[in-house]
Amino acid sequence: MHYKLALIGFGNVARALARLLVRKQDLLKSRHNVTFSFTGIATGSHGFAVNPDGLDIQKALELVESGKSISALSSMDVNDSMAVLQNCKADVMFENSPVNTQTGQPALDHIRRAFALGMHAITANKGPVVHGYRELTALAASAGKRFGFESTVLGGAPVFSVFRESFPLAELTSIKGIFNATTNIILSRMERGESYEDAVKYCQSIGVAETDPGNDVDGWDAAIKVAALITVLMDTPFTPQQVNPTGIRGVTREMIAKAKAEGKRYKLVCSAEKMGDKVTASVAPQLVDPASPLYGMMDSSTGVTFRTDVILDYSISLSEKPGLQGGPIETAYGLFADFANAVKS
């Protein structure tokens, strides 16, 4: 079976995905008899390219990474991502446009269009999960296609599929975790004596924080992840606005030093509880002690603890070792895993 792939969004994660697909192509062929080609690419600022007979992906990577446009690769004139989708004849769309916490756009429209065109839709974008989960799940079901979003939480490490595949008929009663690496790095560095400002600068220097770090430090990135987990795993639509996060700006070095002296530390704790049909959630700095599974998660480590009616306190954590392996490859693997699970026979 041959799959034509569209990449809507061609940033770090999408490019890591393209490389991972190429690296795993022999395995896909030998294990699942699956081959693929790239037939559409939409970038944020390096143009658009479509060729239903296949684009040269190495060439596209080289062009974008040297700051050039990919439009010369195109077999037809396309000027926006919808035109790419419409003309590329793809079987699978990977949606990696920038996250819009408030509306989920334009990812939401890309995914609607993908299903209408008979494609699987796989995204690392939390927006459409939070703003369109039920609608998109229904569209996917009626199109007989898959809506994959494994890579939206915990940096691509399996979370959704673990709960959905490995906890059949379990009732999820609570979720607790650390979901934002940037704030965890900042708090870890402040505990070692660095100022908030220097810690933010460090995060920006290694590329984990934006120029405006507000989305991370004010808790919105964590809040949208909590909302996504609640929406999907507790089957209850929930928005980041309902989570109403408190960020880490109010946590001072003095507070951290005092906590340390008491054998505790501050973490940006994310939590959600379901009692009957009612879900409550929060994102806020909290003191945790060594008995908590969150205590040991330092720097870029993130993790989640599920409590269910059958298995108490099942935790998943991801320790990223800076320098050993980057974040994009792990997020890319989440997209790849959704693809492999969609196409494996």
Added chain:
Amino acid sequence: MHYKLALIGFGNVARALARLLVRKQDLLKSRHNVTFSFTGIATGSHGFAVNPDGLDIQKALELVESGKSISALSSMDVNDSMAVLQNCKADVMFENSPVNTQTGQPALDHIRRAFALGMHAITANKGPVVHGYRELTALAASAGKRFGFESTVLGGAPVFSVFRESFPLAELTSIKGIFNATTNIILSRMERGESYEDAVKYCQSIGVAETDPGNDVDGWDAAIKVAALITVLMDTPFTPQQVNPTGIRGVTREMIAKAKAEGKRYKLVCSAEKMGDKVTASVAPQLVDPASPLYGMMDSSTGVTFRTDVILDYSISLSEKPGLQGGPIETAYGLFADFANAVKS
């Protein structure tokens, strides 16, 4: 779809499974249109019962828990577990006979027979996984049935299915973890100043250690779990004898106190590494420091860290809170999950 169930072994775990199935029967019906009845039960010392029209499970639980035989419930004369299997006309066998680390018997024969009779075989018994994985997997495949063993490691919490379902086409390069609760409780209590002897007695008093604690403290229980993980997830047959474990008897209170003074602690660390086609494994007491995900696992908590070519250091841990929920229910859930995954449409 109606499933007839055989329970081979009717100890704590099997009885917890029976109760869990009854508790979840409405959910099985409403979500998957699955109903079930128990048609065969083989106990270790409370007799045997078969009735293809269904046994009264509540009555069987009551009889065994008040020390009586279940044979009065039987519609025919059966005197061993093979006769139960042969006559109960079951669709699914739950195998929970005592573990035999050296040979995997009698579980191995029970599972062979179950497949020959057209049943799914689901077990919490590590013996047949280590001593028969390839054979039993092949038998299951040719019978079109499932060989389920999720509950053999990490006390029933999902591990095998997580790796197999959520890490498609990933290469597992190393496994590291704490797999034996008894030794972890002993080391935790010794760190708090208790003697080895008193800690062992405590474990016996709460039912986690046997009268002869050798299987736990000498590392054999941990070793068979390592062997099972290697056999299944690294696709390399491996025995506990090849792991050749070192237990915790040589770890003194003095060593533990010295480690504590240096901010470290001893754990019975299980590990396996795959380099090319070669697998090496060990179970031995090791000093771990706070940067290790194993450091925070105290008392009955257990866990595992997987390292792969795509996701670095993905950890799963299970914190059991003594008193809040028992071990048998979690192991029973592993069996239940295998059942639900085998029968869901």
